[in-house]
Amino acid sequence: MGSDRFPDPPAGRARLSRPRVLRAAIDLVDREGLAALTMRSLATDLGVEPMALYRYADGKQALLDGMVEAFYAEVNDLLRADAEVPPPSTDEAGDGGWRAALHRIARAFCQVADAHPAVFPLVATRPLSLPLARRPLPMLQLNEQVLALLDRAGLDDRATLRLYRAVVGWVIGYLLVDKRQVIDNPEEPEPLLRLGLHRLPAEQYPRLRALAALLVEHDPEAELAAGLDILLDRLGG
Amino acid sequence: MGSDRFPDPPAGRARLSRPRVLRAAIDLVDREGLAALTMRSLATDLGVEPMALYRYADGKQALLDGMVEAFYAEVNDLLRADAEVPPPSTDEAGDGGWRAALHRIARAFCQVADAHPAVFPLVATRPLSLPLARRPLPMLQLNEQVLALLDRAGLDDRATLRLYRAVVGWVIGYLLVDKRQVIDNPEEPEPLLRLGLHRLPAEQYPRLRALAALLVEHDPEAELAAGLDILLDRLGG
DNA sequence: ACCTGAACACCGTTCAAGT
DNA sequence: ACCTGAACACCGTTCAAGT
Numbered sequence: 001m002g003s004d005r006f007p008d009p010p011a012g013r014a015r016l017s018r019p020r021v022l023r024a025a026i027d028l029v030d031r032e033g034l035a036a037l038t039m040r041s042l043a044t045d046l047g048v049e050p051m052a053l054y055r056y057a058d059g060k061q062a063l064l065d066g067m068v069e070a071f072y073a074e075v076n077d078l079l080r081a082d083a084e085v086p087p088p089s090t091d092e093a094g095d096g097g098w099r100a101a102l103h104r105i106a107r108a109f110c111q112v113a114d115a116h117p118a119v120f121p122l123v124a125t126r127p128l129s130l131p132l133a134r135r136p137l138p139m140l141q142l143n144e145q146v147l148a149l150l151d152r153a154g155l156d157d158r159a160t161l162r163l164y165r166a167v168v169g170w171v172i173g174y175l176l177v178d179k180r181q182v183i184d185n186p187e188e189p190e191p192l193l194r195l196g197l198h199r200l201p202a203e204q205y206p207r208l209r210a211l212a213a214l215l216v217e218h219d220p221e222a223e224l225a226a227g228l229d230i231l232l233d234r235l236g237g
Numbered sequence: 238m239g240s241d242r243f244p245d246p247p248a249g250r251a252r253l254s255r256p257r258v259l260r261a262a263i264d265l266v267d268r269e270g271l272a273a274l275t276m277r278s279l280a281t282d283l284g285v286e287p288m289a290l291y292r293y294a295d296g297k298q299a300l301l302d303g304m305v306e307a308f309y310a311e312v313n314d315l316l317r318a319d320a321e322v323p324p325p326s327t328d329e330a331g332d333g334g335w336r337a338a339l340h341r342i343a344r345a346f347c348q349v350a351d352a353h354p355a356v357f358p359l360v361a362t363r364p365l366s367l368p369l370a371r372r373p374l375p376m377l378q379l380n381e382q383v384l385a386l387l388d389r390a391g392l393d394d395r396a397t398l399r400l401y402r403a404v405v406g407w408v409i410g411y412l413l414v415d416k417r418q419v420i421d422n423p424e425e426p427e428p429l430l431r432l433g434l435h436r437l438p439a440e441q442y443p444r445l446r447a448l449a450a451l452l453v454e455h456d457p458e459a460e461l462a463a464g465l466d467i468l469l470d471r472l473g474g
Numbered sequence: 475a476c477c478t479g480a481a482c483a484c485c486g487t488t489c490a491a492g493t
Numbered sequence: 494a495c496c497t498g499a500a501c502a503c504c505g506t507t508c509a510a511g512t
Contacts, residue, residue, distance in 0.1 A: 016495080039486060051487080052496050060486060121365060125358040128416055132449065133433035140442060147444035161451055165414055166464055173410015177402055179365055196370035205377060207384035212369065214398055227403055227468065234467045253476080276505060288506080289477050297505060 022070040069136030078108040098152040259307040306373030335389040
């Protein structure tokens with residue numbers, strides 16, 4: 001995370017640093033939601049004047065991009081951590097393990113998204129306004145890693161990219177849809193009422209009402225992995 | 238779009254109406270981007286004072302939700318329109334046509350996303366903070382329609398929901414990733430340079446650099462449809 | 475019922491100043 | 494080099510008033 005433009009100061013004495021600012025921003029959003037993040041509230045959290053932040057991010061927009069950067073850095077850290085505890089068989093499935101490696105990446109991504117649900121919308125949408133080469137380095141690093149793994153499937157370049165888009169789109173889309181299970185009234189024990197579905201006219205939305213009770217009961221990690229396998233099977237040759 | 242709370246006035250004489258406000262909001266965002274949308278700028282566009290908008294949306298947040306509502310309403314309109322021009326064979330593929338109907342929905346969704354690229358991030362993320370039953374009616378209507386179509390695959394409830402999540406996640410995720418192809422320097426004729434990739438060190442990102450030239454060359458509609466078929470094949474029994 | 479207009483609290487950011 | 498503090502333009506929203 002230490003790019004040239006935002007150097008980490010000598011470390012120890014100095015009060016602020018880019019990682020510290022980004023971490024504080026993510027903490028604040030985890031605690032109070034995206035809307036509560038302002039340059040002023042973040043400054044207060046860090047015990048500093050708002051303008052002090054501008055040394056570590058070029059403004060609010062850049063701060064948001066920095067949070068996406070921190071998100072991907074966390075994914076990469078997680079992956080490095082469990083790479084040090086390799087699974088029993090080094091050559092996991094006889095295919096060089098690229099498939100299992102992709103699953104590990106998806107799982108790590110999923111874990112970080114779960115840890116910072118309010119940050120995830122930023123991860124899904126902010127890169128839309130950034131040209132590829134300007135994206136956060138940790139994001140590019142993960143992209144490169146996924147591409148390198150897909151290469152081992154032995155596809156040509158076009159097919160590799162098609163599979164790449166499918167994998168990334170699937171993971172982000174599935175997480176986005178899954179995290180939509182927002183509860184209306186957390187007090188209510190009945191799951192159907194918790195979702196506020198009694199407000200839905202049953203005549204107009206028969207299927208939605210009938211299935212809504214089951215909406216909450218599923219295993220996101222397993223479904224995400226299953227879909228990933230399907231796409232790898234059929235697009236991976 | 239005419240809910241009880243925001244009635245369309247007699248129509249004709251009256252200056253403002255909820256559809257007119259939402260349409261103006263989407264126009265503004267299409268023209269100048271999400272950041273340019275403020276209650277004040279929207280009011281100016283409509284030739285009205287900012288506070289006049291509060292009669293048609295309960296505030297900025299509700300306005301954003303209203304735009305998602307308008308987005309889904311546009312999808313539904315599109316679907317109704319081409320339902321009036323049915324394909325030559327009424328029973329499209331012998332399976333009751335539910336598969337083809339799903340493809341039509343995906344295509345319509347895709348078209349509207351293309352028409353309003355700056356609005357799409359709202360569509361992808363705003364429902365995260367709304368409990369199911371509070372979501373815009375046009376969105377619930379489309380959800381119901383998709384569920385009804387999936388029912389025809391003859392799956393049990395759990396499998397139907399699994400497939401439902403997969404289909405919705407796939408379409409949204411794919412569109413999100415595909416629309417990320419943002420151009421760095423539109424003047425530059427060379428596609429590789431247009432993406433700003435000369436700034437990527439080739440040693441660290443060999444695959445990304447090698448494949449980036451091909452990133453722009455693909456057929457989004459076809460890839461989206463292909464992925465949809467794969468998921469329907471394997472999760473649809 | 476529908477819209478105006480002034481006012482308030484808060485926001486991101488500038489600029490000049492401190493150390 | 495790193496942070497402060499005052500200031501500015503702009504924002505969403507309140508409230509009371511007009512017609």
